[in-house]
Amino acid sequence: MKTINLLGATGSIGLQTLDIIRNHPASFRLSSFSAGRQEKAAEAIIREFKPKLVSVVEKETAERLQLSYPDVKVLYGKDGLEAVAVDGAADTLVNAVIGSVGLEPTLKAIEAGKNIAIANKETLVTAGHIVTEAAQKAGVELLPVDSEHSAIFQSLQGEKAKNISRLILTASGGSFRDRKREELQDVTVEETLNHPNWSMGAKITVDSATMMNKGLEVIEAHWLFNLPYEQIDVLLHRESIIHSMVEFHDRSVMAQLGSPDMRVPIQYALTWPDRLPLQGTKQLDLAEIGQLHFQKMDFGRYRMLHLAYEAGKTGGTMPAVMNAANEEAVAAFLDRKLSFLQIEEAVERAMENHTSIAAPDLGAILEADLQARATVRSLLR
Numbered sequence: 001m002k003t004i005n006l007l008g009a010t011g012s013i014g015l016q017t018l019d020i021i022r023n024h025p026a027s028f029r030l031s032s033f034s035a036g037r038q039e040k041a042a043e044a045i046i047r048e049f050k051p052k053l054v055s056v057v058e059k060e061t062a063e064r065l066q067l068s069y070p071d072v073k074v075l076y077g078k079d080g081l082e083a084v085a086v087d088g089a090a091d092t093l094v095n096a097v098i099g100s101v102g103l104e105p106t107l108k109a110i111e112a113g114k115n116i117a118i119a120n121k122e123t124l125v126t127a128g129h130i131v132t133e134a135a136q137k138a139g140v141e142l143l144p145v146d147s148e149h150s151a152i153f154q155s156l157q158g159e160k161a162k163n164i165s166r167l168i169l170t171a172s173g174g175s176f177r178d179r180k181r182e183e184l185q186d187v188t189v190e191e192t193l194n195h196p197n198w199s200m201g202a203k204i205t206v207d208s209a210t211m212m213n214k215g216l217e218v219i220e221a222h223w224l225f226n227l228p229y230e231q232i233d234v235l236l237h238r239e240s241i242i243h244s245m246v247e248f249h250d251r252s253v254m255a256q257l258g259s260p261d262m263r264v265p266i267q268y269a270l271t272w273p274d275r276l277p278l279q280g281t282k283q284l285d286l287a288e289i290g291q292l293h294f295q296k297m298d299f300g301r302y303r304m305l306h307l308a309y310e311a312g313k314t315g316g317t318m319p320a321v322m323n324a325a326n327e328e329a330v331a332a333f334l335d336r337k338l339s340f341l342q343i344e345e346a347v348e349r350a351m352e353n354h355t356s357i358a359a360p361d362l363g364a365i366l367e368a369d370l371q372a373r374a375t376v377r378s379l380l381r
Contacts, residue, residue: 002028002270005087005114007105008096009033010041012201013119013145016263017094018045020270023279028270032087034080034097039065046072053087055080078104085109092270094145095120098203099327100320100369103127107362110134117269119145121216122327126320127365128223142224143269148217149224150265151243151256156225157273159248167221168245168253170237171297172197174209177238181301187340189333197240197260206330210343215308219319222312229312234305236295241284259284304344307351316356317368324372325350337380350375 004021008014014033021028032053035042039061042054046069055075056062062076075083078101085093085105093109094117095102102120107130109116116135118124124131124142135142144150148169156164175192176184192209193202200208207213214234221232243265245255258264259282267278299306304326311322329346332338338346350372357364 001026002092003031003090004028004270005031005084005090005093005109006033006096007081007084007093007102007120008036008098009045010035010038011096011098012204013096013262013266014094017096017266017270018049020263020267020278021049024276027276031089032084034084036097037061043068052089053084055084081105082108086112086114088112091115092117092143094266094270095123096145098122098201100126100323103131103365104362106131107134110138110140113138113140115141115143117143117145117266119266121146121213121220122323124220124223125216125323126369127362128219128319129359130362130365132223132226141272143272144220144224145262145266145269146217146220147240147260147262147265148244149220150268152221152225152246154256154268155244155246155254159246159254161226163248163250164225164227164231165247165249165251166231166233167225167227168247169214169217169221169232169234170240170242170244171211171214171234172208172240173236173238174211174213175205176209177236184340189336192333192340196238200262202334203327203330206333206343207326209340210304211302212304212308212326212343212347214302215305215311216323218305218308219312229309234297236297238293238295239289241286241289241292257284304347307344307347311351314356316358317360317364318351318354318356320360320365320368321350321354321356321372322347324369325376328373328376332376332380346376346379349379 030049032051034055037057053073059076062074066074082105085108093114096119100122103123106123193205195205240260242255247253261281311318325347329343
């Protein structure tokens with residue numbers, strides 16, 4: 001049986017991780033989790049899974065939960081997140097939080113010898129060189145949870161890295177894939193959150209519409225699979241059936257296909273190198289689908305993807321700046337303080353204002369993150 005620590009239990013990935021644990025009680029047990037500000041959701045998880053450790057954001061919430069559940073240790077804030085990450089009873093940390101807050105707990109978990117099932121893009125985007133080096137030194141696995149990286153990971157099983165020609169990440173195109181750029185000026189938050197294929201959290205859905213989500217995945221792929229950006233391509237694929245592909249130097253292409261269901265890559269990360277049956281997901285019926293569509297990526301239409309490639313190639317602290325600026329800008333858009341296209345303007349401004357530091361330590365990365373956020377907030381004023 002594998003024992004799981006779960007950061008971000010009340011988000012989309014976290015809830016689906018709980019569903020997998022629920023459906024395989026002989027294979028998985030939840031030891032600890034973080035729940036952000038979702039007090040009622042945290043209570044429901046405590047009652048069902050009976051963990052020994054829980055973390056929330058606010059002290060008052062922690063105190064109320066501690067009174068209600070005296071057999072559970074309840075912590076809060078950054079220290080609580082890190083305590084969940086390193087909880088000694090667990091084999092694997094599932095990092096499903098949103099944003100750069102997931103970086104330091106992941107590093108602590110690696111130091112503690114936990115395998116990392118990583119759904120938190122920002123951890124590798126902001127500090128990929130630190131995280132991958134730490135994982136290699138500790139001898140732990142970085143197991144991808146994103147459907148695209150899981151597809152590549154599955155396609156590479158039994159293959160040699162020296163034979164890879166390129167990686168091909170597929171992208172649905174997001175909520176506005178059928179609109180021209182000039183039609184995006186006045187789109188609403190509600191329109192943006194209406195993704196055609198996937199059910200995801202608000203921030204990731206906005207990132208999918210701007211294509212920043214795919215840009216973050218490109219940088220992640222660079223670190224996960226140790227390939228230069230020139231060997232990582234993005235292809236528009238409306239149906240989200242082919243989740244990504246690997247081309248080898250003999251021109252063979254391996255792809256992983258499946259119905260859009262995030263539980264598939266989550267469960268694979270938890271069961272690797274084995275597999276378990278998955279209940280409740282639709283069996284892929286290509287005859288019913290009939291056609292699959294592909295389109296070359298337009299970097300002018302999706303400018304955020306271009307910015308992500310530029311940040312990745314620049315390296316150093318630039319990806320952290322890009323990511324932090326995007327987090328702030330997306331939050332402002334969801335709060336109706338920026339328009340949709342102003343998200344990319346804010347990110348571009350933050351990147352223009354930053355001089356990248358090569359091979360930064362964690363302190364330099366965190367400082368660059370703070371400066372980028374300050375830049376975006378100054379634009380809002």
